Amino acid sequence: xxxxxxxxxxxxxxxxxxxxxxxxxxxxxxxxxxxxxxxxxxxxxxxxxxxxxxxxxxxxxxxxxxxxxxxxxxxxxxxxxxxxxxxxxxxxxx
Numbered sequence: 445x446x447x448x449x450x451x452x453x454x455x456x457x458x459x460x461x462x463x464x465x466x467x468x469x470x471x472x473x474x475x476x477x478x479x480x481x482x483x484x485x486x487x488x489x490x491x492x493x494x495x496x497x498x499x500x501x502x503x504x505x506x507x508x509x510x511x512x513x514x515x516x517x518x519x520x521x522x523x524x525x526x527x528x529x530x531x532x533x534x535x536x537x538x
Contacts (some may be wrong), residue, residue, distance in 0.1 A: 467494055491530075492530025495523075497523075498524060499523035500519070
């Protein structure tokens with residue numbers, strides 16, 4: 445059984461919005477870390493993963509809120525495009 449605040453956060457979609465905010469903050473942090481210390485993957489190698497993950501969270505939010513299927517399909521399509529772009533960049537380098 446979930447605590448009431450967590451159940452309400454899921455049902456209202458707020459939890460998924462906060463996860464997207466955390467993904468954006470994580471993206472900014474990794475960009476700063478890479479620019480400052482050249483630690484980790486180059487920036488262009490990670491942006492596709494962050495965009496894809498954020499779009500997936502927004503698709504889950506749309507499904508939980510019972511929004512129109514076109515909106516769910518939009519977020520899933522954007523996630524797929526970001527993922528395929530990420531794969532294309534990775535295969536091009538190898």
